[in-house]
Amino acid sequence: MPEAAETRTRGPYRTGVRRREQLIGIAMDVFGEHGFAGGSLRTIAEQAGVNHATLIQHFGSKEGLLTAVLEEWDRRTVENGLIDVSGLDYFRRLPEVMAAHRDNRGLLELFTTIAAEASSPAHPGHAFITQRYTSNLATLAGHLQEAVEAGDIVHLSPAQIEIEVRLFTAVMDGMGLQWLLDPETDIHASVTTYVERAIAAWGGR
Amino acid sequence: MPEAAETRTRGPYRTGVRRREQLIGIAMDVFGEHGFAGGSLRTIAEQAGVNHATLIQHFGSKEGLLTAVLEEWDRRTVENGLIDVSGLDYFRRLPEVMAAHRDNRGLLELFTTIAAEASSPAHPGHAFITQRYTSNLATLAGHLQEAVEAGDIVHLSPAQIEIEVRLFTAVMDGMGLQWLLDPETDIHASVTTYVERAIAAWGGR
Structure with a gap:
């Protein structure tokens, strides 16, 4: 041995x-x-x-x-692409980041499965996963707030920012799952459509 | 016994x-x-x-x-609300449908967990879940095509319709997961924001 x-x-x-x-x-x-x-x-x-x-x-x-x-x-x-980007550029980079998960199918499968399993409060990973979501939502909110302060987009209230970062997270989680279920899914095109639509809705330039 | x-x-x-x-x-x-x-x-x-x-x-x-x-x-x-609606009204009803899952936490947890687990091709439920996604995407695509044909929204190519229905599915799956992880999540507000933004992007009226 x-x-x-x-x-x-x-x-x-x-x-x-x-x-x-x-x-x-x-x-x-x-x-x-x-x-x-x-x-x-x-x-x-x-x-x-x-x-x-x-x-x-x-x-x-x-x-x-x-x-x-x-x-x-x-x-x-x-x-895979989130070093040295902030504000709106952070969001613009997300289609590439998601597309890069194609090279790490096992990891995406792992994260998707664990996040779902741990949605039950009885799961041993529940506290860990909820903390991780809170932290990731805060990171996204920070970049969105930065875009607001830079004058790149219209003012968004804290409640609006909360909704926006939750939708981004949902799109990334959900598109990841669909790609796992059907590798023909064009995750890059879908996330790009979402990013452009969101930035336009924010009056982004 | x-x-x-x-x-x-x-x-x-x-x-x-x-x-x-x-x-x-x-x-x-x-x-x-x-x-x-x-x-x-x-x-x-x-x-x-x-x-x-x-x-x-x-x-x-x-x-x-x-x-x-x-x-x-x-x-x-x-x-919970999808009887007798079609075309754009089908999409407008989705925030309520998602919000109603709050009364069926166990079922949402079940579906979320199984969809993630079954993303692995080795899972015994893989074929079943992929077929179910295919069928649900087709239902959404049918309603979107109906809205196009009714002249309620601009023309969308098959590729664009595919992206749109995948994004809707992602938002619903992802927001469901976030609500499971954090029951404070305002799933109705988030999905409403998404529906209104998508319909506006489609030139909907």
Whole structure:
């Protein structure tokens, strides 16, 4: 068992980082296929050739492993085009960001399944997912407020901004789901139509 | 065991219908809480006080039971305001229809979870859910085409109609999910904003 050897003579820092990345990659696959509730730490450990204790050592708990997976998803999403854009440009970049998920089907499947599963307050990931939505809605609201303050769009009340960022989030979640169900779905064209329509409604230029 | 009695002396037709409705109600609760993959026929049978064979007798299979549950959901949705509306009025009624889901949280949770789970082609409900999306998109497209032909909105190409009905579906799915995650979400206001904006973009009157 490679596990025993690793536990006895823990490698240098870089080895630990690589092992952690490998475990996150396997967890993505397993959660992506079975969901968070259905994907067990035992399956992940078996596929990685490590034991349960190693997973706990790296991530603390199943929720900790999910957090690491979703952080990796966020990192890739930001790398896919949301660095150095703000205000209206942030919204204009969203069709590309969504289209890039086509290269990460497993991750999109994972996130879509977990968000839906965790809509039940009894789900162990409920607090985590609700916090994540709150945080993402706040990010979108910040960019919209910035566009208002820059004079790029008309004034929007806090209640209007809330509606706008929820609709953007709904369009992205919903189009992601439709693309998962039918890979012929033109996610880029749909999100572009939505972005242009929203910016026009805001009197954007 | 009430089960044995029922099997020996099957009641009149009305009793069978009531029993079927009762089983569907319990299946809704169990699938709503555990998802389709996680909700077992055994749990449903136990909660209903019947045995596995009775479930199979009524529904044929787990997929058959899910079909019955989703048909019941469709029936309630239509009763909630989509009878006798067509063309643009169909779209104008959607905020109310979505808002009515607030009274059926379990069903919305069930549908949202199953649609996400079944996005994986390996899921036993995948074919069923993709067929259901195809059918619902066609219904929306029919109403939009009707509005075009009535001269209520500008001409839309088939490709544009496809984008429009996918965006409507995304907004409804996505806003449903956000309301499940945060019951403070004003689903009626958000969907109303979307409907009015879309109709304005179509040059609707």
